[in-house]
Amino acid sequence: MEKKDPEIITEKGLMRNxxxxxxxxxxxxxxxxxxxxxxxGHISLIKEARKHTDLLVVSxxxxxxxxxxxxxxSTYPSDFQGDIDKxxxxxxxxxxxxxxxxxxxxxxxGSESGENDTSKxxxxxxxxxREKAVxxxxxxxxxxxxxxxxxxxLEKGLCGKSxxxxxxxxxxxxxxxxxxxxxxxxxxxxxDYQQWRIICRMVRDLDFPINVIGSEIVREDDGxxxxxxxVHLSTEEREKALSISMSLSRAKIAAQNGQVSCRExxxxxxxxxxxxxxxxxYAEIIGQENLEAVEEIKIPVVFCVAxxxxxxxxxxxxxxxxxxx
Amino acid sequence: MEKKDPEIITEKGLMRNxxxxxxxxxxxxxxxxxxxxxxxGHISLIKEARKHTDLLVVSxxxxxxxxxxxxxxSTYPSDFQGDIDKxxxxxxxxxxxxxxxxxxxxxxxGSESGENDTSKxxxxxxxxxREKAVxxxxxxxxxxxxxxxxxxxLEKGLCGKSxxxxxxxxxxxxxxxxxxxxxxxxxxxxxDYQQWRIICRMVRDLDFPINVIGSEIVREDDGxxxxxxxVHLSTEEREKALSISMSLSRAKIAAQNGQVSCRExxxxxxxxxxxxxxxxxYAEIIGQENLEAVEEIKIPVVFCVAxxxxxxxxxxxxxxxxxxx
Numbered sequence: 305m306e307k308k309d310p311e312i313i314t315e316k317g318l319m320r321n322x323x324x325x326x327x328x329x330x331x332x333x334x335x336x337x338x339x340x341x342x343x344x345g346h347i348s349l350i351k352e353a354r355k356h357t358d359l360l361v362v363s364x365x366x367x368x369x370x371x372x373x374x375x376x377x378s379t380y381p382s383d384f385q386g387d388i389d390k391x392x393x394x395x396x397x398x399x400x401x402x403x404x405x406x407x408x409x410x411x412x413x414g415s416e417s418g419e420n421d422t423s424k425x426x427x428x429x430x431x432x433x434r435e436k437a438v439x440x441x442x443x444x445x446x447x448x449x450x451x452x453x454x455x456x457x458l459e460k461g462l463c464g465k466s467x468x469x470x471x472x473x474x475x476x477x478x479x480x481x482x483x484x485x486x487x488x489x490x491x492x493x494x495x496d497y498q499q500w501r502i503i504c505r506m507v508r509d510l511d512f513p514i515n516v517i518g519s520e521i522v523r524e525d526d527g528x529x530x531x532x533x534x535v536h537l538s539t540e541e542r543e544k545a546l547s548i549s550m551s552l553s554r555a556k557i558a559a560q561n562g563q564v565s566c567r568e569x570x571x572x573x574x575x576x577x578x579x580x581x582x583x584x585x586y587a588e589i590i591g592q593e594n595l596e597a598v599e600e601i602k603i604p605v606v607f608c609v610a611x612x613x614x615x616x617x618x619x620x621x622x623x624x625x626x627x628x629x
Numbered sequence: 630m631e632k633k634d635p636e637i638i639t640e641k642g643l644m645r646n647x648x649x650x651x652x653x654x655x656x657x658x659x660x661x662x663x664x665x666x667x668x669x670g671h672i673s674l675i676k677e678a679r680k681h682t683d684l685l686v687v688s689x690x691x692x693x694x695x696x697x698x699x700x701x702x703s704t705y706p707s708d709f710q711g712d713i714d715k716x717x718x719x720x721x722x723x724x725x726x727x728x729x730x731x732x733x734x735x736x737x738x739g740s741e742s743g744e745n746d747t748s749k750x751x752x753x754x755x756x757x758x759r760e761k762a763v764x765x766x767x768x769x770x771x772x773x774x775x776x777x778x779x780x781x782x783l784e785k786g787l788c789g790k791s792x793x794x795x796x797x798x799x800x801x802x803x804x805x806x807x808x809x810x811x812x813x814x815x816x817x818x819x820x821d822y823q824q825w826r827i828i829c830r831m832v833r834d835l836d837f838p839i840n841v842i843g844s845e846i847v848r849e850d851d852g853x854x855x856x857x858x859x860v861h862l863s864t865e866e867r868e869k870a871l872s873i874s875m876s877l878s879r880a881k882i883a884a885q886n887g888q889v890s891c892r893e894x895x896x897x898x899x900x901x902x903x904x905x906x907x908x909x910x911y912a913e914i915i916g917q918e919n920l921e922a923v924e925e926i927k928i929p930v931v932f933c934v935a936x937x938x939x940x941x942x943x944x945x946x947x948x949x950x951x952x953x954x
Binding site: 449454458505 | 886
């Protein structure tokens, strides 16, 4: 396949026009939503998407709606030109990079005659004066955006506990991207396992006409799951962070050898990460579909871990299915 | 225009296929979502939609997601054959009646290999054991549906106070209908003023590619706003219920004659309804765009009322815009 420059589209309306004109020509469209700073994990999503559709859109947008004001939105790594270079180097390339400046700016394309409520400070307290549980960088920006999608059960556990705005923001921005790009297929990484399941559930529950595909985790040669945040790890932290993937691999082997007690398996992973100097956020073995805790491995499960090394929060997971050993 | 029988479609997939094949032929599609038991108010929405698109879909579906278990889902009036007769009698008719049996049944068209969680009882309490604020008939049915759209500010006041699940359910089912029917234009009645504004905001915030049109209230000859629920009023109650529209009309005239104090205007309406034997749920003068209370009429406002007559809760409203007197 020849190399080609992707078309870079920054406006919602132009993006939708492109998709509609392609669909009118009978083409199918794949979407890979990213926050940029692309690595081999993203590339694998793009290659997966290529298998399913004629055309491919990669979105690059750091979504403020999934960050709380005290999280790392301002330091989230970005390198747009580097991303474009990587996409151009791909066999077959991608057709469009959708790179909006601000998906929450409704001044020029609102449905309500430009009314935007920017004059009003968003009230971050409820009527009784209590602090609301969920406030993201969007409320802080007072853009007037106030519609949010909640996947009420799946969003609660794992990363939802420590990041209460995260999945609300992810589900909402993905719905926006779906409505702008109108893809036939969207590919998400199983590295963000809970996110992938939440998107699948949202698509089912809201009847989005989109086939959601989960793509396997891509790891560095030594086993570290690829992540844009890895760049923030010092050499020493990066070495210690291997304790996550290594202990997960050992736990998977132990399970396959008959150790089905989740408590035992979880303790072994927690201990390994703590001994390496990491701070465990969670280490849970849960059902692959419903993300609910199990005591013994009888159904297909996924072992999900989040841990801090220095100032960097890393997540990883491993599926364990005793039926397909 | 000739009369024609509408095509009746009951399956999501067939509905979407119809829309896509029509769009491929260059046709535009209008959607009028209803809960059936059609009256002249609905007919006016259909006539409005006819002005904007080539083809017209009317959905008839009583949405359990917008009723709480203690509300009137089971007694909500229905007359499907009567509805079809009314639609057939319309000049130009409608092209499709979308009449799904259950929009929340995912057993045959989920994105997740039939997994449906029906085995699991939905947990209506949060982790601390407190009752959740918002539970509709959907949670009670244990369909596995768990994705909900919240328009967080606009859903709070007026009907949202006494019906906490209502707008969550409306926004969610409308998003589902949008994703199934894929219309270019959707028409909503301004009788449900808060609902109309919430749908407009949702469409803007989630970037739905749909033009939402608000259609004016249709009244009986004596002024009563048309509603499917009017059928439940006794002759006596129906007479007394006229106090709503009559007092609203008087308030509008008073405002136009210089009475700009909202407290005075609201008190006059409350008093009139109470004197007629009605129980006022709310009578509020609010901004037309942000639905926030105003003290004096300076911007375009809408005077919204909800009141009970017997076991029937009625709503009505009147826009007041001093700039267009």
